[in-house]
Structures are given as structure tokens and as C-alpha cells.
Amino acid sequence: MHDPLSLPPGAHLLVADAPAQLLPARELMAFTLASHIILVPLGVALPLITLIMHYRGLRRSDPTALLLARRWSAVMALQFAVGVVTGTVLSFEFGLLWPGLMGRWGDVFGIGFGVEAWAFFLEAVLIAVYLYGWRRLPARTHFLLGLPLPAAALLGTFGILAANSWMNTPQGFRLDSTGNPVDVDVWKAVFTPMFGPQFWHFVVAMFMTAGFVVAGVYAVGILKGRRDHYHRIGFAVPFTVAAILTPVQFVLGDFIARSVFHQQPIKFAAMELVWETDTHVPEYIFGRLHPDGTVTGGIRIPQLDSVLAGFRPDTQVTGLTSVPASDRPDPTEATIVHWAFDIMVVIGSLLGLLVLCYAWAVWRRRKRPAAERLPGSRWFYRGAACAGAASVVAVECGWIATEVGRQPWIVYQNMRVAEAVTSTRPATLWTMFGVVIVVYAFIFGSLLAVLLKLRTRWRLEDAAAGAASPAEGPETETPYGPRAAVPGPAARTGARAGEDGTP
């Protein structure tokens, strides 16, 4: 049927020949990435949200806003630290799991990582200065030193997305007779066709998710009856950031889906469960693809997929069967991609509705005093409380759609995942996977426990102090005053005994 000579190198590897290392390596990579990506929204976007709050506090001399910014800094410190280690794991895994990918393609698409490494460096420096500068730096200097943080975060995202979009639409090289890439054009390898759509979609998703997650914490507080200034601005600032970006994300989401349609037609076919190349293709909402090409379950809307892809019912949509079975996701993978895509779209639409409610309520209440401008409905806050978790789910789904949708390729149409995998014994990989699960469960469990504990501690302290008039913060102290002496052993013991809760 297909002339094997015209196929890209490695295409002779059938799914059945897949090395035994493939499954554990994939599972391990998927698990560590899925865990890491939970921390990414806060890593990318929490600095900006905190700086906005910080600015508000300085501008309006609002101690509550400054207190919030300080507390968010404390959270940022924790999650950034865990993000650094889970990110380091990923860079090791490139070598431990996919040496074939890096060995052959490292010099073609690695430059994005080079940008990312330095950006991350800059971010680590700036975040350290910001987090540890609260007490002793002059207030204005401290704020200004924090300002480049969001730019550094965007630069880091640029690097990672450049690498990932290259794997989706690889270009900027030529293969020599032995199948090795030569004539590398770095510029083309960075700015691949999928780069723009992926970058903007991802960045906006990060800011939305961080906004919804942070606002969700205060929505819960408001639901419990704490409608004070602290909770109101703790909710309103991050939620507004997310709300402004939500409509933007609709445009960007449409843009990336259309780009996938043009640049990675097989991935698009998996996302929409298109079996045969055809016009007047129906849209399936959920549903399951079977090996014979039939779809069961789900809602079938005639013609809609063609309309969505090209605005006209007679738009031709490429089907999965346009390539040999060994070159496309299998039906199970296609169903996973399809569900991930649909869940993401559903969550996005629900978030859009929530934001509409917010905009409507705030507009109607625009002339009231500041304390009453936020929506009053409990249902709104219930929705807002769920929005954080929902947007994290949406991020995971988007990532699943893009990664599983590329299968069986690690470099689309140029290298299979099976060719890139390490030759380490499968048993070793499974053991490593087990160890990593235990370690990650421990770390993420601890992170969550510590965050919840901080929350409880702060709430109890606020309740004990009786309300919304925070103490003088460190920025009201003399910036260059003498450093407090280290507590001596005796004093320390006393203080510690108290802190430990021992009577």
C-alpha cells in the first residue's frame, strides 16, 4: 500500500516492536510532567498578581494589600522551590529516558532551552531578591526590583514552548543520507508554525489559572462569611486578572485549534475523532472511537466539525486513516486526546460564563461604595471556588491533548518515541517510576499540608487580632536600621518551646 522507502526513518518500527522500555519511560515522563505542570501557572503568573497587589498596597497605602502581597510571597517561595526541583527532574529525564531524542536533535531544538535556562536563572535571582527583600530594602526599590519578574517568567515560557512546538512542527534542518540533521537554521527551528499559537495559548492559560486558583482561596473565605476588605481584595485582584484574559483565551483557543488543523492534521483528527478524510464532517462531543472507525456514545452534531475547522460545511477534514496505522495515535489514544480536548473546551466555556456573571454584577454595582461592588450571589462564589481546580484540570487536559495527540512521534514525522527511549532495563525504569511516585506523593502532599497549615495559622491569627487592621509591616520599619541580634541559645530555647506548642 505504502512504499516503505518514502517513509521517514524509523517508520518500519511497528507498534508491536515497541521496546519494553517504552511504557515505563512514558509513564514516568507523563507522571513527572503532569505533576510539574500543576506548579507552572503559579510559577509563571503569581509574581505578576502579587506585584499588582503590592502596587495597590503602595499606591493606596493599604496595609491589607501589602499583607496579602507578603503572604503570597511566602507561598511563592514554597511553590517556586518545589518547582525548581521538579523542573530539574525533567531536565535529567531528557537524558535518563530519551537519550535518543537529545543525542540526535539536541543541537536543532536545544537553543530554546538555552533561553529558558538563562531566563530561569534571572527569575531565580529576582525572586530571591523580591522574597527576601521585604524586610530590609526600601519599599520603592524593593517593588522596582520585583518588576522584571513577569518578563523573566515569559522569557522562560518562550524557551520551553519553542522546544515543545518544534517537536510538534519540526523544521529548520535538512536530513543527510544517514538521517542525521544538518544545515540547522536556529531561527526557523525556534519560530516553528505551532510556536505562536502554543505560546500565547499557554501564557494566557497560565495567568488565568493562577488568577482563578488564588481567587478561589478567598472565594471560599467569602462563602464562609468573611467578607472583609482582606478577602474582598484577595478575591477581586486575581479574579479580575483572570476575567480580563478569559475572553482573550477564547480567541487564542480558536486560533490554536485552527493551527493544529492546518499544521498537524492527524492530531486534529484525533482531537475530533475524524476517521476518514471527508467533507461535511460531524462534531462529536465526547464519545469513544473504536478500532473499526465507529464512534459510540457522545453527542453527534452533523457538519459542525467542518464548519469549525473552515467556516463552511464543505471544508475537507483529514482523517486518521489518511496515514498508516503505525503513524497515528491508536483508537484509545485518540479517545484520550478527544476527551482531554473536550473537557478543556467545556471548562473554558464554563469559566467564560462565570466571568460574564462577574462582569455583569460588577458593572451593575459600579456606582456603589467599594465594599459592595463585588457580586453578592453565593452561587457565584461557589463557582469561583471551583474555578481554580477546574482551570488546573483544563491545563492538564490541554497538555494531554498536545502530547498524546502527537503519538507515536516524539518529533512529529521524524522520530518515534520508541526510537528515542533509553536502553536501560525496563525493570530499572519501573523501579524508578515507583520511587518517583512515592517521592512526589510525599513532596506534593507536604506542600499541600504546609500551605493549608499556613492558611489556618494566618486565619487564626487574623481572627485573634480581630480584623482588618494589620500591624505595621516590615516596610514601615527603618530600612537600614541595625539588624536584630541572633537570639542566643537560651532565648531561642524559650521561643522555640512556645512555637512548638509545648506548654
Add this chain to the structure above:
Amino acid sequence: MTTGGIVALVLLLAVAAYACAGGTDYGAGFWDLTAGGAERGRRPRWLIDHAMAPVWEVNNVWLIFVLVIMWTGFPVLFQTVFSSMWLPLALAVVGLVLRGAGFALRKPIKRVAGRRLYGALFAVSSLLTPYFLGAAVGGIASGRVAPGTTASADAWANPTSFFFGLLTVTGTAFLGAVFLSRDAERWNAPDLVGYFRRRALGALAAAALLGVAALFVVPTDAPHLWNGLTRGAGLALALVAVACTVATAVMLLRGRTRWSRWSAAGIVAASVVAWGVAQRPYLIPTSLTIEQAAGAPSTMVWLLVVTAVALVLVGPALVLLYWLDTHAELESLSESDLRGGSGTAGSG
């Protein structure tokens, strides 16, 4: 010098920077481990926490940079190293995770038992991670890995790896103690200045002994490295390391610690650069040269451009951070800063 050579130099300098910055960090963990029980070790641990916190992420980001230069500039080197020394590198990364998480998460925890658990994780992995990284370097230096070799214990469980692993651990302990001794002065903890000075001297003595012992191992086990270290630039750098060692020992013995951090970092940096220079023109002695491993020419040029731009951006930021840190302008938020109530500020 070819672009490949320049990128190799950048890689070597990044490794040296990681050895100094990350090494200090691991060393602090080593002294955390050996600080004794909860009561006896409270003050050293308190200092370690406060001195390390603002800079530890930055110290560890050097490693990511090293990896990125490896796979972008020398893809074959990256593939070879990670394929043939799978286990030590996998163990090192598990150690890295436990270490970072243990360090970050133990601070907000108030219960002694919890702090102990996280502290123990942090400390033990501070010992294991540098050992395995050092052992991997030993595998490269002794030429036991070559493109195409599969994972085997021989690559990292051999005399050179063993010595490099031990040297790395003692080196980090030494660096950590020297820096902490200076930090103790900045943090007004005079009793800890001597405490860490004595430990720095002990670690330096141990490292010197190991160095002498290595003289008996390296000539036979890693002959190419030995040749490089006994002539030309390799010899000169090795002598610089020895001179720095003597200078540091004198400063530590006299209690004049003002420049000791610089000379201590000088020992480590000179040793690392000496190793790299001694291996010329090989990235992995006698099986992979710099030119063979170098990536596409345009990538190498762009890698240098990215590095140059980044130096302009990151350099000043890094200087600012270390300046603020060494001038005690950076302090973590205390309990009272995060407290909303009135009248409690300053009691933390």
C-alpha cells in the same frame, strides 16, 4: 579556538560555577547532617537555614544550565553520559528532589518531629547527590564511558569515580564550612565563627589527604587525565589550586577569614577547570573529542549569542543578589510579617 572549543569552555566554567555555588549549598547540608541532636545542633542549623535560603535556588539553577549546554552544544556527550551512567544520575536526581523539597518545606513546619524528618532528608541527600555527581565525573575522566556504551556499574563504580565522589563530598563540606563561618560573622553569631572555621580546617585536611591518595590512583586508572595534569595549562591550574589551598589554610589557621571564601572557591574552580583543561581535546578522554561531539555550527554560534546576551542580563542581577546577600540585606519574612493582627510585629 573553534566555536566548539568556546562552547566547551563555557560548559566547563558553568560546571565550575555549579561546583562552587552548588557545592557551598551541599556543604551546608553536610554540616546540617553532622550538627548533632535537636538541641545541640539548633544554632548551626538556624544559621544554615538563614544563610542558605536566599541563594539556594540560584545556586542550583547552575545545574540546569550545565545540562542545557550539554544537550544543545554536545548532544552526543549528553546521550553518552546519561545512557552509560544511568543509575548514579538517577540517584542524584532523586537526591536533588528530596534535598530541595526537604529544605523548602522544613522551614514552615513547627513540630520538632516534622522538622527532623525533612531536615534528615535534606541532610542525607546533600551527601548522596554530590557523591554520585562526582562519581559520574570520575567515569568520564577515566574514559570508562564512550559513545555507544550501555549502562554498567563499571562506568561509575571504579577507583577514579570513588575518589572523585569522595573528593566532591569533602570539597562541598569544606566550601560550606568556609562560607558558613563568614556568614556567622554577618549574622552576629560569634560562637559559630570558630565552630565552622574548625570544621573548614578539618574538611580541608581531609580533602588534601584525599588529593594525595588520588596521586596513587589517577596515573594508572585515568592516564589521560594524569598526563594533562602534569604538564602545560593543566599543571598550572593544578598549582593554582594548591596555592589557593595553602592560602586558605593559612587564613583559616590565623582566623582571618575575610578573603577565605574567595580562596576556597578558587581551589574548587581551579580544580574543576584543571580537570577540563587536562582532558583537551577530549570531552570524554580518548573516545569523544570536542569537535566530534559539537552540534550544528549555527547552533553553536547561537548558543554563544544566547550566553552573551544572558550574561549581560543575568550577570548584573547575580552580582546584585550576592551583594545584597553578603551585605545582609536579604532576610526571610518572619512570622510577624505574615501576621495580620496588631501589636505583634517584632516578636518573631
